[in-house]
Amino acid sequence: MKFKFENLIIWQKAMDLGEEMNALAYKFPKEELYNLSSQVRRASDSIALNISEGSILQSDAEYRKFLGYAIRSTAEVVTCLHKAKRRNCLNEDDFLKFYKACFDLMNMTIAFRNRIKKA
Template structure:
């Protein structure tokens, strides 16, 4: 089966794992958050991987960089939302620490992609 270029990106691979963790985590949120925080977290986490995929298809380094920056911004949105989730006691301190660790690793890889395009 053909593999698209984005599928080879470490950032995209890590983002898939991150999305899965967000979905699993939010499945335990209060039902009244289904259309609030749960929806926001899920959409923002998917946006991370989607922007990485879209950016990889762009022909210019400027366009690629823009989409990778969008991906980073979506990651920051998720980090903010998991902090709020912790404040609201929807997630445990341990879950917050784990997700922040995953987010930190992902941010470094995405920033590496952006930096690699600055020199182009």
Template sequence: MGFKFEKLTVWQIAIELSYQVSLLIDDFPNHEKFILASQIQRAADSVALNIAEGSTGQTNPDFKRFLNYGIRSAIEVVSCLHLGRKRKIISESNFESLYNQYEELIKKIQALKNSLK
């Protein structure tokens, strides 16, 4: 791995969770494909993209700003999970699994942010 962000555990987790979201939305009904499915996938992708963008060639304050964007995108994913569960297109078990994983990811991103001077 040649880029700094590729070594970051939070980026690796965000990539995996984005993949899990893509598997989840494969089962969404057609009427949600361009609504909730699109929104949750963009938000999930945005977590990893912001971590990557902020990690390379940025000052610590800039990196912190991008990590904040990543946290906000992760919270957007969680909100989409709630919407999908409410609309009965995300099962309780899928909701709980992804919810818990995003909760942990947010904590890890926050810890990384707090470790930067």
């Protein structure tokens, strides 16, 4: 038995990204614990949470709205990655790897949202 959102590739990728960002945040300096570490964890977790929450709604318009929240949370993660790189908490190779994961996930989520009919 599965919930329908568990079959969505965007949800699976969002779950993976959340775990990667959680592991990354543990590597940040202690002074970032209540700032950047917390923010990147919350933003990345929000992506999968909004995809799953939106999937149980009756209305396509509401589902599109929650997918929009997931897209915005992905953009927030990208900004956290830029902040981490500027603060020397993240090297260029890791930045590019995570940036690409976010870029791909955002584009997949936008494409998925575009397939859901507008109200």
